[in-house]
Amino acid sequence: MNRRLTDGQFAWLLMVPGLALFLAIIAYPLVSALVTGFFEQSLVRPGRAFVGLANYADLLGGDFWPVLRNTLVFTLGATIAPFVIGYALALALNAGLPGWLRGVFLFPWVIPGVVVSFLWLWIFNANYGVLNGLLGTHVSWLGDPTTAMIAVIVTKTWASFPWMMVMLLAGLQTMPKELHEAASVDGAGAIRRFRSVTVPHMRAIAGIAFLLEFIWNFQHFDTIYVLTGGGPAGATKTFAVAVYDTAFKGFDLGHATALGGLWMLLLLVLMAFYLRKENA
Amino acid sequence: MTATLSRSVPIARAPRRRRPRSRAAAWAAVAVIGFFGLAPIYWLVVTAFTPDERAFTFPPSLVPTEITFDHFARLAQNEQLFGYLVNSVVVSVVTAFLSVLVSAYMAYAFSKFRYRGRKSLMHLVLASQLFPQALLLVTLYAVFSASGLLGSYGALILSFTTFTLPLCVWMLKGIFDTVPSTLMEAAAIDGASRWRTLHQIALPLAAPGLVAAGLFAFVRAWNDFIFALTLTDPDRQTLPPGLVHTYLGEFQTAWPDLMAASFVVSLPVIAAFMFLQRYLVGGLTAGAVKG
Numbered sequence: 001m002n003r004r005l006t007d008g009q010f011a012w013l014l015m016v017p018g019l020a021l022f023l024a025i026i027a028y029p030l031v032s033a034l035v036t037g038f039f040e041q042s043l044v045r046p047g048r049a050f051v052g053l054a055n056y057a058d059l060l061g062g063d064f065w066p067v068l069r070n071t072l073v074f075t076l077g078a079t080i081a082p083f084v085i086g087y088a089l090a091l092a093l094n095a096g097l098p099g100w101l102r103g104v105f106l107f108p109w110v111i112p113g114v115v116v117s118f119l120w121l122w123i124f125n126a127n128y129g130v131l132n133g134l135l136g137t138h139v140s141w142l143g144d145p146t147t148a149m150i151a152v153i154v155t156k157t158w159a160s161f162p163w164m165m166v167m168l169l170a171g172l173q174t175m176p177k178e179l180h181e182a183a184s185v186d187g188a189g190a191i192r193r194f195r196s197v198t199v200p201h202m203r204a205i206a207g208i209a210f211l212l213e214f215i216w217n218f219q220h221f222d223t224i225y226v227l228t229g230g231g232p233a234g235a236t237k238t239f240a241v242a243v244y245d246t247a248f249k250g251f252d253l254g255h256a257t258a259l260g261g262l263w264m265l266l267l268l269v270l271m272a273f274y275l276r277k278e279n280a
Numbered sequence: 281m282t283a284t285l286s287r288s289v290p291i292a293r294a295p296r297r298r299r300p301r302s303r304a305a306a307w308a309a310v311a312v313i314g315f316f317g318l319a320p321i322y323w324l325v326v327t328a329f330t331p332d333e334r335a336f337t338f339p340p341s342l343v344p345t346e347i348t349f350d351h352f353a354r355l356a357q358n359e360q361l362f363g364y365l366v367n368s369v370v371v372s373v374v375t376a377f378l379s380v381l382v383s384a385y386m387a388y389a390f391s392k393f394r395y396r397g398r399k400s401l402m403h404l405v406l407a408s409q410l411f412p413q414a415l416l417l418v419t420l421y422a423v424f425s426a427s428g429l430l431g432s433y434g435a436l437i438l439s440f441t442t443f444t445l446p447l448c449v450w451m452l453k454g455i456f457d458t459v460p461s462t463l464m465e466a467a468a469i470d471g472a473s474r475w476r477t478l479h480q481i482a483l484p485l486a487a488p489g490l491v492a493a494g495l496f497a498f499v500r501a502w503n504d505f506i507f508a509l510t511l512t513d514p515d516r517q518t519l520p521p522g523l524v525h526t527y528l529g530e531f532q533t534a535w536p537d538l539m540a541a542s543f544v545v546s547l548p549v550i551a552a553f554m555f556l557q558r559y560l561v562g563g564l565t566a567g568a569v570k571g
Binding site for chain 2: 005007008010011012014015017018019021022024025026028029030032033036043085088089091092093095096097101103104105106107108110111112113114115118119120121122123125127128129130132133134136158161162190215219221222225226239240241243244247248253256257260263264267270271274275
């Protein structure tokens with residue numbers, strides 16, 4: 001009976017479960033969310049009313065901008081810092097240090113995201129936290145708008161730099177040793193060799209690693225939500241937290257999904273970059 | 281472009297001279313980053329074994345002066361937490377099996393057949409990990425509510441399975457790519473159907489990859505926070521939101537208890553990753569474990 005299927009039909013048959021899940025869990029909710037953005041709709045009351053672009057106009061007239069700013073600050077900070085730390089570490093580990101070190105550094109990335117948040121909540125604790133203990137201060141790190149954003153970035157950096165290290169180390173390990181030896185024979189110092197040999201070789205993988213981390217941070221939720229809940233006074237409220245709170249605390253599905261629509265638009269640009277790079 | 285051999289420089293000298301210095305710099309970098317990376321882990325473990333009255337002092341003592349297992353004992357007696365643990369195990373184990381099944385079929389189709397739409401579908405699967413989950417949740421909530429799955433294990437399992445597909449499919453496709461097509465052609469000549477070839481030749485050969493994909497899916501489900509927080513009833517909640525509700529809602533958080541719980545929750549994931557280390561790099565470049 002199977003013989004009657006062509007290869008193509010058989011392949012599609014194999015993909016049915018996966019595609020069904022994809023349609024039900026990703027495609028339909030996504031389209032439905034984008035449609036909901038044009039309605040006034042509540043999570044707790046049935047029925048909805050078409051309002052056109054009113055939700056978008058509301059957001060662009062106010063709430064969108066601080067959220068965009070917070071998201072950009074968080075995303076840039078939590079991408080650049082792990083990138084730099086991960087790169088430095090990858091270079092160090094590639095300079096002939098024992099291999100087990102790589103495994104040790106994976107711990108922060110491996111442990112569950114909420115555990116990361118609990119741990120740093122405890123470290124940043126104003127009364128008994130070890131950070132204040134080391135500094136001899138009593139700063140409420142998560143209670144002040146400026147330090148709260150820094151604290152959230154530090155926490156996410158801690159959880160992300162091992163991944164950067166793994167990606168960049170993989171790139172470094174494919175670099176032919178002869179290139180460096182030849183360059184040093186030519187009299188190139190360490191910095192010159194890094195600039196002229198390592199950086200060009202690493203451009204592709206470093207670009208993908210940076211972009212992927214950027215995209216993930218752009219939609220990151222867990223750390224921020226547990227650490228600050230978007231506060232204080234909205235100082236760490238990013239798109240993920242704002243959309244979530246508007247829908248599940250404010251029950252305002254219209255504004256939540258409209259904000260999500262704007263968020264998606266920005267993500268699509270990033271995704272286009274990613275798919276182009278991944279193909280290249 | 282970067283380097284041409286030049287005879288004027290003595291060949292042996294340069295490499296010998298740079299070694300010790302660059303290794304010292306490497307160790308220095310490892311030490312500094314090591315402090316940032318590992319000191320918090322140290323603090324988690326120390327706090328988990330520190331008696332309450334010592335943990336709540338300021339400034340805290342950086343080396344433990346007294347050790348207690350009370351926090352772990354209290355954890356073991358907490359029935360509510362045990363419930364969360366059971367939920368976590370059920371959801372993660374079922375997700376692991378379902379993911380392997382669904383993604384193995386899909387990966388096999390991508391790897392061994394050529395048909396119209398294949399390339400675009402592969403991109404779609406790869407891109408699906410990049411859609412924002414907080415936005416999907418807003419309407420997914422309604423979907424699960426309408427289908428009666430809201431609050432059940434099913435809502436979590438189906439969601440997690442979907443979000444593990446990009447990574448698992450990519451990983452398994454890479455493994456099926458290494459299974460020689462001649463093996464399958466030989467099976468076809470011997471009269472085996474395509475189903476039999478898949479189940480009796482390709483899948484057994486890919487077994488280590490299936491285990492790795494399953495572990496990745498397990499970790500993904502075990503670590504998830506936002507879906508478990510939103511789509512489940514309190515009695516179906518997994519450990520991550522369960523711990524938040526148990527400990528963070530109170531006036532004064534029981535930090536040593538929470539650190540002990542964090543320690544325990546991390547153990548299965550750490551064990552899984554020790555096994556997965558060698559799959560890590562290949563799998564990571566194709567996608568991500570953590571959303």
